[in-house]
Amino acid sequence: MSAASEQDLNRRSCVPCEGGVPPVAPDEAREQVRRLPGWSITADGRGIRREWTVKNFMAGIEFFDRLARLAEEEGHHPDLHLEGYRKVAVVLTTHAIGGLSENDFILAAKINQLPIASKS
Numbered sequence: 001m002s003a004a005s006e007q008d009l010n011r012r013s014c015v016p017c018e019g020g021v022p023p024v025a026p027d028e029a030r031e032q033v034r035r036l037p038g039w040s041i042t043a044d045g046r047g048i049r050r051e052w053t054v055k056n057f058m059a060g061i062e063f064f065d066r067l068a069r070l071a072e073e074e075g076h077h078p079d080l081h082l083e084g085y086r087k088v089a090v091v092l093t094t095h096a097i098g099g100l101s102e103n104d105f106i107l108a109a110k111i112n113q114l115p116i117a118s119k120s
């Protein structure tokens, strides 16, 4: 995998993953995540994470609702965390391979396009 721009990732779609492929190598993951504003590699290296402080509780829930629809369209599903009444976090990892796949970066680019009533 070579790193793609956020715009390129946005034009692509997730492909079904049922395992059997190696996770993206750590160096490549770091290079890729640099092109995705707001995202960083998780401490265990198996995923990427972004958090937002939202305007109010419903803004967080509405964001999750939009995100759930996007995830269903893409067939790739995020771990959603409501970490406080105005703090939301999203972790992307490909469960089937226990690490990062291109699907995670594609979905991150698309999540960055979603409207969010954010405070930061």
Ligand SMILES: C[C@H](O)[C@H](O)[C@H]1CNC2=NC(N)=NC(=O)C2=N1
Residues within 6 Å of the ligand: 015, 016, 017, 018, 075, 076, 077, 078, 092, 093, 094, 095, 096, 097
């Ligand atoms: C066939 C289908 O693509 C798989 O079951 C998908 C569904 N959504 C998924 N989402 C995530 N995050 N990881 C997966 O491994 C995964 N598998």
